[in-house]
Amino acid sequence: MQLQRSSVGHTTRPSLATARQILSLLFGPPGQRAFHVRYWEGTLEGPAHPTPATLVFNSPASLRRMLLPPSDLALGEAYIFGDFDVEGNLEFVLAQAVSLGDRLLKPLVAARVLALLLALPGEARPTARPAFGDDSKAHTKERDAHAIRYHYDIGNDFYKLWLDERMVYSCAYFNTGQESLEEAQATKLDRICRKLRLQPGERMLDIGCGWGGLAIYAAQHYGVTVTGITLSPSQAEIARERAEAAGVDDRVIIEIRDYRDLPATIRYDKVASVGMFEHVGRAKMPQYFAQIYRLLKPGGLLLNHGIVKEIAPAFIHWGFGTVERYLNSRSFLQNYVFPDGELRRLSEVNLRAEQAGFEIRDAENMREHYALTLREWVRRLESHHAEVLARGLADEVTYRIWRLYMSGSAQSFAAARIGIVQTLMVKPFPGGEAGLPLNRTDIEGMPLEPAPQV
Template identity: 50%
Template sequence: MTDSIQNPSSGALAAARDGSPAVLARHVRSAQAIMDILFGPPSIRAFSVRYPDGSLERSGAPSPLFTLALKRAGSLSRMFWPPSERNVGEAYLRDDYDIEGDLEAAAGLADLLIATFSSPQTLLRLAMVMRTLPRDDHQAPQEQPARSDGGLTPSGDVHSRERDAEVVRYHYDVGNDFYALWLDSRMVYSCAYFQEGTEDLETAQLAKLEHICRKLRLKAGDRLLDIGCGWGGLILYAAEHYGVSATGITLSEAQAELARERIRAAGLEDRVQVEVRDYRDLGLSRDEPRFDKIVSVGMFEHVGRARLQEYVQQVYGLLKPGGLFLNHGIVVVEKDVPPGAVEQLARLVFPQKTFMHQYVFPDGELVYTHEVLSHAERLGFETRDIESLREHYALTLRHWVRRLEQHHSEAVASVGETGYRVWRFYMGGCAWAFSTGRIGLSQMLFSKPDARGQSGLPLSRADLYRSAD
């Protein structure tokens, strides 16, 4: 069955090359049948569908959430066969289809697809219809993207220093101008903090920086280390508003260059520095003093489960007794459910990396919050505060997607249409994953008690929520 679908009949291939209205009408009827199998009849769908012949199949909802625009006769065959989220993503990159409207809502169709693909009988029905559609009528991108649209296949051992540098630069060296299109003015590329949920992105990111500084109880004269400092937004804020001396490290030359420019412009070169450096290479010299406070925001997703203990141990060694460590990152929150028989078979027959691993975060790996806590506490850290910011990240991503869409033409000029689609697809899907609890965001505060067991923290959290002076 699989071979017949991946290598369609000569009749289907001939039909793909035949542009006659009759052939197109036949393909549209097959596409309509596939949509009915996957999502039910139009009357119960929350979205509309536009087919390659221009016909619009309207949703039964008074206000459809979006329109799925199928560009070619074979779009659905490449989107959904073999079934995988990567194929859906790659079909979007090729412009086989578009989402006109709410991309986050479109990502929510994943639940329906998972239920559908878990049924062998439904898969057989789909296979019979899919084989009537062409698979070779897609188009290569018209433009030359800023980098290959095939994603990244990194070299070397997973999470070696060299490979980590390669994958981090793949993601972050897309171009500072591109990130500036949709991030806030400080270019903070991590979850914002919304006190009401109605704030604009600039206000929410400023609130996040302030929230982190308060949790760390920063004070003038503190030595602060930011592991994965990005474009320097947090260390600049901490130096300007709390009088700390700050060191930021990143593996991205592009990030470091812009961060240094901003440090010079702020006149803070005497107290703030940014280095292109791996976290594992810190503290190797006895001449390097330890830090009063350490923060890592959106970085430990790159560490990997196998190196998590090494990461926490390194931070512990860099921190002074009585110091604080704040670790802020994406975590797994879903129940770990073994794959069903159909899913296991699909993984054997159609092995492939996920869309995220191929195009966005090669080697990225999420862990559970309790795994971080376990490693930290075994080493001697004391867990003082854990805050879930899951809903905050969904709100942040909605801002980013909206801003990216508003700057479509500038984004295409920067990274090409394919690059624009990678980022729109990735961020829209992540917004759905955070809002529905597939993934979470944990902000964890640890203390390293001194010889007398003192943490230096107040008895309550009241200081975190005091009014601004």
């Protein structure tokens, strides 16, 4: 059964009729769709039963701006600049959009949709993409600092609204899926410390330390001395304040420093890199792992926690990589969220680590955990929408960027297009010994609650 209402009555205006034809080609008849649609003049159509979301077109130009040229950049810009809205579950709507790829590679369907899109109004709309200059300079120290500060220096108060109490901006670990975000992040931090087998008195390096959550936790609960490095002054400020408030500022040192600038005179027992590796870049991977290898003592452990590519939609492989290269050149995330960010396959990451001398000891894919984490972040962000604007913590465009990128990322993790892997590596002793237990009971067999404070 089809639901169709209009505040102004039935209309046959060309743009409305054209928009409805396009949606029927892409998603089928209104009554069979998984979501509702509301058009700019008030018409509402969709199935008679409730759906998780309503897609709202705010002008006759909305669909054209969303789909031309076809890319996630066009779709993302159309959303953040208000050409369309999503009332309800944005992640659900994005999942429907992903399904369009294979359909639009059918020549007859694509030709028909294109002709209809070109019949819609096409008024120009300004963009607000950050200027990062010549791409040949990607992953220089200066460019990396610029990219990191673009993302993380929006404002600490903005992040405080939707992160957990420790402000951990990486994948949480849910033992049952019923835990609070705070509980799941505490479990994740403790799990990292156990995988690294931290011991009192050890020296630990936290690369990309964020707001200090892991560094402070490791010092409090495992008695280690931690050097945390970040390229974000805003993060460093909060991390130092929190270390002092926790009473561990004598064992937690926070520096604004590039990993490439760490002095070779200091050696660490353990290194954690959590949520930073995505910023390294493919060309810099050998240097990244070689630097960490130099900084570790023999028998030292590295826990590398980063997002990796997994299973791409079938249409991505069309045209011997032509589609993938085109979409990569028009990436919403690259333009508005993580400039210069690069995702590689786990096999490639591990190869570069092994070439530097590391032995891979353990790898855990936590993608389901990240989908849960992101959904909780989105829920919290959406609940604070009015406060974000009222307090001037971010403008509407920035709010929409974060809502879109986190909802889309949750869907990508759930669909196995990307994964998040914690890889434990060791720098073997000269004779090849790893110095690790024969089993993993010290990681998996301990109580789930955090370790007692040292």
